[in-house]
Amino acid sequence: GNIGREERVRAVIDKARDKNIPIRIGVNAGSLEKELQRKYGEPTPEAMVESAMRHVDILDRLNFQNFKLSLKASDIFMTVAAYRQIASQIEQPLHLGITEAGGLRSGTVKSAVGLGILLMEGIGDTIRISLAADPVEEVKVGWDLLKSLRLRxxxxxxxxxxxxxxxxxxxxxxxxxxxxxxxxxxxxxxxxxxxxxxxxxxxxxxxxxxxx
Ligand code: SF4
Structure with a gap:
């Protein structure tokens, strides 16, 4: 979303293809396109999925499938609903996160609930715990989450x-x-x-x- 116009996306894709580097489409509820904000009135799971699919379509047109996708919001309900919807629409890996989740304790709880629901449903391939705390704590919380679900x-x-x-x-x-x-x-x-x-x-x- 931050790259901008399609020709700039094309330039990035050309380089990524050249170097065989995957890219991530990262949709954030707080920075949806103005047009989608007008259409939906406020960030919604549907708006996030539509934003994501626009970018997927661009990559499709460029015949580039080497990407993963994230649909992050700080609200658990919105995040879970958005990932559930997109999971049935694309085959590429999904990167999960509750963005700007909060401090060490509150952000850990939010992340565990949101990501836990999705991972228990088999949705998600990589995770990021986003805490307003030492990043080392994010990694520890992430491992504890995966261990609790017996995924690692x-x-x-x-x-x-x-x-x-x-x-x-x-x-x-x-x-x-x-x-x-x-x-x-x-x-x-x-x-x-x-x-x-x-x-x-x-x-x-x-x-x-x-x-x-
Ligand atoms: S195992 Fe014993 S000490 Fe531990 S919570 Fe149960 S009753 Fe209390």
């Missing part, structure tokens, strides 16, 4: 108690300490940190390592 296995999957009066040791501090110390481990492993024997043995049974 890397590093420690922790099972740990919340605050509870039955705990025989400080589970929360132990959990935080281990999470920091073990964050460089890439071997997939389940670790259970359970505060008492009520659930400890049962939870530890499914883990490679248990602390209770």
């Amino acid at each position: 296995s890397k590093g420690i999957n922790f099972v740990a108690c919340p605050s509870c009066s039955r705990q025989n040791f400080d589970v929360i501090n132990t959990m935080n300490e281990l999470e920091n110390r073990l964050e460089d481990i890439s071997v997939p492993m389940d670790v259970a940190i359970i505060g008492c024997v009520v659930n400890g043995p049962g939870e530890a049974k499914i883990a490679e390592m248990g602390l209770t």
Whole structure:
């Protein structure tokens, strides 16, 4: 969308084809074409999909299929609806994201809900977590999301108690300490940190390592 007129798109495509580099069509609800803003009155999933398909048509005319596509909004409902619609219309990979999702906590929750819904439906090939936070946190959140959905296995999957009066040791501090110390481990492993024997043995049974 930022490249502009079709002849400028053509120049970019010529170079991409020449170098065999894929490109991404990136539609953002906040920067839809003026004409679509007038037609729909406000950003909608349909407006986002129409914007995307205009760019897909340009690439079709240029006989260039080496692209992926993203349809980002900061609103979960709009993003999910837009991706669901486009997923049935094109075969190219989809790059998922809830854009400008918010701070570390709120943006993580929004991203997990929005991307989680889509990934559970089999929609999406790559992801970006967009947080107003250290970009390193975006990567960590992304991995945790993929691990939670069992789409990737890397590093420690922790099972740990919340605050509870039955705990025989400080589970929360132990959990935080281990999470920091073990964050460089890439071997997939389940670790259970359970505060008492009520659930400890049962939870530890499914883990490679248990602390209770
Ligand atoms: S396993 Fe024990 S300490 Fe942990 S939440 Fe359950 S009752 Fe509380």
